[in-house]
Amino acid sequence: MAPEPRRQEPEGCLVVALRIPIRIVVLVLVVPIRMAWDALVVAGRFLTDAVLRPLGRALLWVGRAVFVWPWVALWRYVVVPVAKALAWVGHMLVVVPLGRLYRYVLTPVGHALAWIGRGIGAGLEWLYARVLTPIGRGIAWLLKGVGIVLGAVGLGVYTAVAWLVRYLLVVPAQWLYEWVLAPVGRALVWLGNAVITGIGAVLYWTTRVVVVLPALVLWRWVLVPVGRVLAVLVREVGEALGHAWRVAGRISLAVGRFLGTLFRWIFVEPVRWVYRTVLTPVGHVVRDVVLRPVAEAGRAVGRATRQALASARETVRQARADFRRMLFGEQRRPEPVARREPAGRETRTLGSSTTALTKD
Template sequence: MSEQPPPPAWIHWPIRVLAVVLVLPFRLLWELLGLTGRFLARYVGRPLAWLWHRAVVVPAAFLWRYLVAVPVAFLWRHLVALPAAWLWGRALRPALEWLARWLLVVPARWLWRHRRLFLRPFALALHYLVVVPAVWLWAVTRPVRRGLGWLLAGLGRGLAAVLNAGWRGAGWVLGLLYRWLLRPVGRAVAWCWRWTVVPAYRMVAAAGRWVHAAILRPGAGLARAVLVSVGLRR
């Protein structure tokens, strides 16, 4: 594509005058604000920060260290940690060891040494109170278990037949629904999309390209030429 022709030479001076009248006050105001900010930061902000650090932060840290942290650490060590360690080593641990020895270790050793006196009665009790009743109950309930098995098998076959019939019926209904409703609706939507949305999108895209080529690009070239002419851009 051919380049845009430059603006005429006589337009430079009016543009410069307008730039001086309109842009220069804002530029001077911006520079004044920047100069004021740097002056305040250098001659006001830094002294205030130094004064805050020396007059507030350093004394507060000193007071916190020597009036709070050090006394609290000293009190914790000599009033809590050391007494707790002495109490654990001198009283609690020996007491727990003594209780564990005489309540757990010694009875367990005695039971292990005399295990024959307890294992045979325990085995007899387990045999006559658990095993024999369980075997008898299993033998007595055999007809009941067979009846329950037959009933459950019949219920399972009936449920499987119902589910199979329902699955086939649902497939048949879904097939009819797809054939007579979903497929025609899908074709109608596709036709509408093809003959309404796609042409509208193409028209909007063509209009956007025309606006960019006929308005935005020349306007950008003119603005660039104006900024170059007034010296705001190279």
């Protein structure tokens, strides 16, 4: 669903009179700023791609080589082996002796102490059940009888005191509240409400006449028109800035394209023509006349050198073999043994068997 077109509000003569001068002034001020901004953006991108990013990569590699790799090597080849050795030494010097101490000393001692504790606990349990419990029950029965007597006496005393307090304090205080204090309080509340209502009415009308009406007149007839004029001015300046920024961008783009084209025709195209017309044929000639023959000669020299080295190695090997035979004599060769299987790719036939039972 297409959006509804924005309805244009009718504009006054003040808006139309202010729009064109504001846009002209803002455009004149914004064009140099936009061109400087675009130039800074291009320079920043070039600096980032050509200088900062390679420098950052080099600094990152140097930082790794200086700070990371030595610590990694120290951790891997020094700290870890030393820690493993210390752990093994600690295990053999601390853990194993403590384990044997716990197993062969502390455990038997603990079992003996537990057996002694169980005996003492059984004795205390017998003392509690046979001696302390009967004594405690007798004392509780005695205290229960005394408590019953004291409870009866206390109940009588509480009843008498409660009757005296009710008829000497509570009933007179209730009569005083109902017939004296409550009417006096209601009268005072009514009088206070009347006084506060009158004072509030006087303050309300005084504040309305002295403060509210002048402030309302000032707001309606001074601040609202001035605010509307300032709002129109600010809106037009903002729209003029946006329009000028877009127009300055197009102007900056056109100037940049013109400078790029000029740079290409002055510098790039001549360099490309020199490279294509002069340097490329010269490079081909140098490659065909100089570099290829030199490479062929180098390869031939390499082959001859390899052959000479191979011959020298073979000569040295033969000399070593002759010297060994001269010192230790000829090695005895093993005598050939008749094989029962056919040599080579000969196949078995019915006339010539190779087994042990039918061999001729």
